[in-house]
Amino acid sequence: MAAWTDISNIKQKIADSSAEEVTAAYIETIGKSKINGFTTVWDEAINTAREIDSNGHDGPLAGIPIAIKENISTKGLSTTCSSKILQGYVPPYDAHVIERLKEAGAVILGKTNMDEFAMGTSTESSCYGPTFNPWDMSRVPGGSSGGSAAVVAAGEAPISLGSDTGGSVRCPAAYCGVVGLKPTYGCISRYGLISYANSLEQIGPLATTVSDIATIMDVVAGYDSRDSTSINRENNYSDALKDDVKGMKIGVPEEYFGEGIDKDVEKSVWDAISKFEDMGATYEKVSMPHTKYALASYYIIAMSEASSNLARFDGTRYGLRAEGENWHVMASKTRAEGFGTEVKRRILLGTYALSAGYHDKYYLKALKVRTLVKQDFDKALANVDVLMAPTMPASAFKIGEKIEDPLSLYLADVNTVPINLAGVPSISVPCGFVDDMPVGLQIIGKQFDENTIIKAAYCFEQNTNHHTRRPREVA
Amino acid sequence: MVYENPDGVRIGLEVHVQLNKLNTKLFCGCSTKYHDSEPNTHVCPVCLGLPGSLPVINEKAVEYAMKIGLALNCSIVEQTQFHRKNYYYPDLPKGFQTTQYDFPIAGEGKIVIEGEDGERVIGITRAHMEEDPGRLQHMGSIDKSKGTLINYNRSGMTLIEIVSEPDMRSPKEARRYLDKLRSILDYLDVFDGDLEGAMRVDANVSVFMGERVEVKNISSFKGAERALLYEIMRQKNHIRRGGEITLETRHFDEARGVTLSMRTKETENDYRYFPEPDLVPLRVADRVPEILKTLPELPDAKRARFVKEYDIIDMHARALTTEIKVANFYEDVAAKVDPKAAAVWVADILKGELNYRDLNIDAFNVGDIAEIITLVTEEKITESSGVEIIRTILDNGGKPQDIVKEKGLLKVEDDIVAKAVEEAIAENPEAVADFHAGKEKSMNFLVGKVMQKTKGRADAREAREKLIAKLSE
């Protein structure tokens, strides 16, 4: 019974049967899963659903199951960032988004797999092993929110939350053929999101429809005094769900169609842009000249912040603890045993970039480039309403194909990281298939103008049928 | 008289002040009143550095820091900026300390102290805000303890670090600087200096314009003076023996009164400072005029006013204005009795008796001291009886009137003194002869006899006058 479906469908099912039955069906589906998308199924889920049945709940997500990425703190439920170093850590508090979801009546099904500490594009670096793409089990689901995208694509959860530091929601959304939104920086409180690169990341929703994305945003977005970077601004996201893009001006940044873009992916995206023309929008090519420096800038900033953010994992207070004759030995051994290769690589590179003598050459320069990348967006978005580009340069690659070659993995983020540097919102929607693997269209908007990109994505979805195709592995 | 500074001593001080009068910590809502609590009871995800927690600036802490900066005549930054200072230590739950780096809340300022040769201006380099780490505790002594325990109650407390220029030329000047700084902070009502760990001092010292040595771990002002005296002597001796002073960090061993080399690596730690992304800058420049208005009259201004308004000597005014509570106490007393007499009684006598008992001015009552002063100035009791009443109140409690009655301290009648004088003269012909022979000292002997006979209730000055008058008849 649980399958590829959306919130309104589930609401109908709850009305016909009960929240408990719906949740139980999802848990059963997860039990049979072959994709390794969930790390933990919460044993409280069924009780939550039962309570909603017996007490009633008028929240916008009453009884709706949701999957949560492993890096979002859930009180009483293991939160490990898919790292060995956080084994055994159970947060004593809920992240802001979890509080909001609970108030809205959502049923937290469990936690989803990710690249260790969100450092990756494939969900292969998890201590729980890789998650498989439901469209082709030999391929990666993308990352780092690979679990959150894959379980939605596989019908193991109708909606989920991920986090996007350099594309970690949009990449797996594109690879798994679902919708994923990276909101404006400051739109959703990060309180409770375990930091990888805190100046870049945002929590973002994943779902099968744009309408569900808007519903989740109406619940989780908004001001939180516990996150100093959260912005106090009222917005109703569901208001954007209008099938009308007449007169909308689209900018197509030519730098996002550069070397390394798969020709078929490029064609899918241009077909999508033509579709927008058919619906009454216009497009023009724009130039964002600093795009080529964005990747280097992103990695230096992300790794620098990570080297500091991950310093607290020393075995003293929680998680893994190795034995050692004194504290320094214990902490060193804990970190040596607890962190995987990619995490160590990024901590080392970040430490290097912040070190005396290199700080100005790398970290400061990266910040300057970031300002230039932002200016590119300001200029481009001054004349158009949205920007459109491929989310990923190609469709999902094979498991094991790139894991030994970090640089080729980093290059896969080329179209997603500039958006995080600029802090603007971006949504990825399915726009076609290449060799039966989904392709994502990325629609980028102005700061806090989520509604325009949601409207564009909704309109596209209403007038195409890419989103109705189901993965064969779970059909 | 100009101070020569024969050894070319230069001392700079870094003082960490814990703003323990704030209700909550720097970045979270935890209470700061942990001093009498069980370990790890004043903690939350933020000050424990739990994964996913985020800091939020305590605006009251910023206000306090601005007050301090303005009271030290510092410039105030346009907007707050925090940095991460990255290093590993078990008391540091995030693996970095959130502090201020190139944009401290307060820039250059100054403090005026009573130097070796009169007033001296000590430059303030900067004052910046940062969070306090937790505390390591051991079961018994470090080497015998089975392990190290960590108490995070202190973690996240607001510290302000006040850095001076190396403008002090002797340990005495350093002590004066510390006393003055504490006095100013006391006036601002931002911290309770009596709480454990409220003020911690690091010093840098050089002699003969040589390299500076940093002395850490000084936990009291008395300790600072001792540490500096020792370190200057050590450096001078080392040079005399042909040694060279090199840049190093030394630890002050309070128990032994010596500084010890920490034998750490020669290289400076690389803290990899970078701006804290989780805190957005807070614009503070606009608030300066408003905060300036809230600044109280500071010690120097108050001292000058006391001299002028109450016509008291500078030495008394200084003693009365070091602590705001004492200054307020004095003004209350001066409103009731003669201000000059009040100055002597509060600054010289009462403060001495309180210090001796390690008590502060709260232990005494304005009404009581005013009553004692009145009794003395109206010559109903002697000065020494006044002191005795103060001592009795401090030791056993009670009211001046009751103590006067109980102890029979009212000055005895004139005829009793007259009778004692006559008896003393009659019974001590030798002393009388000595007096007539010009031996002044014999008068002291006779006064002593009169005091003995009146059981100390006579006024010594009065007894002396009466004796001289009688013997000159």
Ligand SMILES: [Zn+2]
């Ligand atoms: Zn706290």
